Amino acid sequence: MNIYTKESLIEKLKEISAQGWIENGRHGNDGGIGNTLEDLLGIEENNLPIPNAAEWELKTQRLKTSSLTTLFHIEPSPRAMKFVPSILLPHYGWPHQRAGEKYPETERSFRMTIHGNGRSDRGFGVQIDNKERKVLISFDSSKVGERHSVWLEGVKKNIGLGEIDPQPYWGFDDLEHKAGTKLLNAFYVQAAVKRDKETKKEYYHYSKVLMLQRFDFSGFLKQLEAGNILIDFDARTGHNHGTKFRLRQNCLPDLYEKVTEII
DNA sequence: GGTACCTGGAC
DNA sequence: TGTCCAGGTAC
Numbered sequence: 175m176n177i178y179t180k181e182s183l184i185e186k187l188k189e190i191s192a193q194g195w196i197e198n199g200r201h202g203n204d205g206g207i208g209n210t211l212e213d214l215l216g217i218e219e220n221n222l223p224i225p226n227a228a229e230w231e232l233k234t235q236r237l238k239t240s241s242l243t244t245l246f247h248i249e250p251s252p253r254a255m256k257f258v259p260s261i262l263l264p265h266y267g268w269p270h271q272r273a274g275e276k277y278p279e280t281e282r283s284f285r286m287t288i289h290g291n292g293r294s295d296r297g298f299g300v301q302i303d304n305k306e307r308k309v310l311i312s313f314d315s316s317k318v319g320e321r322h323s324v325w326l327e328g329v330k331k332n333i334g335l336g337e338i339d340p341q342p343y344w345g346f347d348d349l350e351h352k353a354g355t356k357l358l359n360a361f362y363v364q365a366a367v368k369r370d371k372e373t374k375k376e377y378y379h380y381s382k383v384l385m386l387q388r389f390d391f392s393g394f395l396k397q398l399e400a401g402n403i404l405i406d407f408d409a410r411t412g413h414n415h416g417t418k419f420r421l422r423q424n425c426l427p428d429l430y431e432k433v434t435e436i437i
Numbered sequence: 438g439g440t441a442c443c444t445g446g447a448c
Numbered sequence: 449t450g451t452c453c454a455g456g457t458a459c
Contacts, residue, residue: 205444205455212444239446240449247442256440271452285452294450408453415454416442422449439459446454 180230183215184385184436187363190214191380191437195368198376207365207378208234231360233426236367237382242287242404242420246356248349249417250311250342257342258284258409258417265333266296266313268325270410277412284409287420291401295319297326302399307346309398311405313338349419350391360386361436362426381437388431397425 178186190196190211199213200206211234235243250257267284270277288311290300297318301310315335318326329335364382369375397403402422408415427433 200444200455205446207446208444209456235445240448241446242450244443244445249441253441259440283452287450287452289450296451404450410453413455414440415456416440441458443457444455446452448450448452 178215183361184383186215187361187380187383188437191383195377195379198378201375206376207236207367208232210378211363211365211380231357232363233360234363234365234380237364238367240423242406242422243426244406245403245419245421246352247416247418248344248352250344251348252340255340255342258407258414261333261338262342262407263409263411263414266329267409268328277410281411283411284407287404287406289401289404290399293317296322300398300405301341302395308343309346309349309405311338311342346395349394353389353391353394357389357429359388360426360430362386383436384427385434385436386427386430386432387434389429390431393429397421397429 196210196214198206198210200209212232215232217232233243235241255261263282263284267282270281270283273279273281286294286296286298288294288298288300290302293299293314295318297314297316299312299314299317301312302308303310314337315326315329326335362384363380365378365380367379368377370377394403398419402425404420404422406418406420408418421429
């Protein structure tokens with residue numbers, strides 16, 4: 175376990191970048207790009223060993239990715255209801271693509287990425303209630319696309335086609351606390367990726383680093399309202415990966431007051 | 438051992 | 449661009 179000052183961490187990131195291509199140390203894991211960097215730094219997951227470590231976050235992403243940036247995980251309230259495994263997955267889920275193959279016949283999936291600027295084709299959307307200071311999940315069966323008509327019949331049979339009752343939500347204060355503790359300051363590292371055709375091994379070049387300081391919660395709410403921050407459900411029967419708040423590409427620096435280019 | 442978090446994808 | 453999806457750990 176290495177210990178860094180902020181300055182020595184910056185120097186270490188520059189060294190790692192100068193090393194060029196580095197082999198993925200976590201084969202078969204999509205998170206390998208971030209885990210490999212943590213291994214190079216000699217740090218443990220989500221635990222930057224610098225003064226005020228709790229105030230710093232390390233985020234790693236491929237340079238040419240169309241994927242969203244995960245900000246944090248947080249399950250919806252009321253927490254005691256265990257909404258995802260007890261209601262959304264069984265009543266609004268669907269058979270997993272690999273049910274009866276990789277997973278049991280009964281394996282179900284509830285994985286969807288939704289936002290505040292319209293409905294998904296399963297009729298789900300995000301509502302912002304500024305008066306109650308809540309972010310709510312909503313279902314409108316009239317917005318379900320034709321390709322999901324069989325699924326919609328299942329929902330009707332399971333629980334009915336009205337609004338989810340009660341609606342899952344996150345309080346502004348919960349979100350602000352989560353973002354404020356996890357994302358207050360961040361190193362945002364982007365890496366080029368190549369794959370050896372023979373060995374199938376992946377290599378990373380950590381070639382771009384930004385230092386982001388002072389997360390702005392009002393900006394977070396604005397982006398949520400605009401549909402640039404999305405809510406991502408990620409559950410199958412055997413594993414709920416958790417509910418994520420995610421950001422459209424390259425928008426991360428927009429959520430901070432101060433941005434410094436390190437590399 | 439289940440739940441809620443973590444690291445992130447391809448098409 | 450949204451619809452789907454991966455292997456992990458902390459407690």
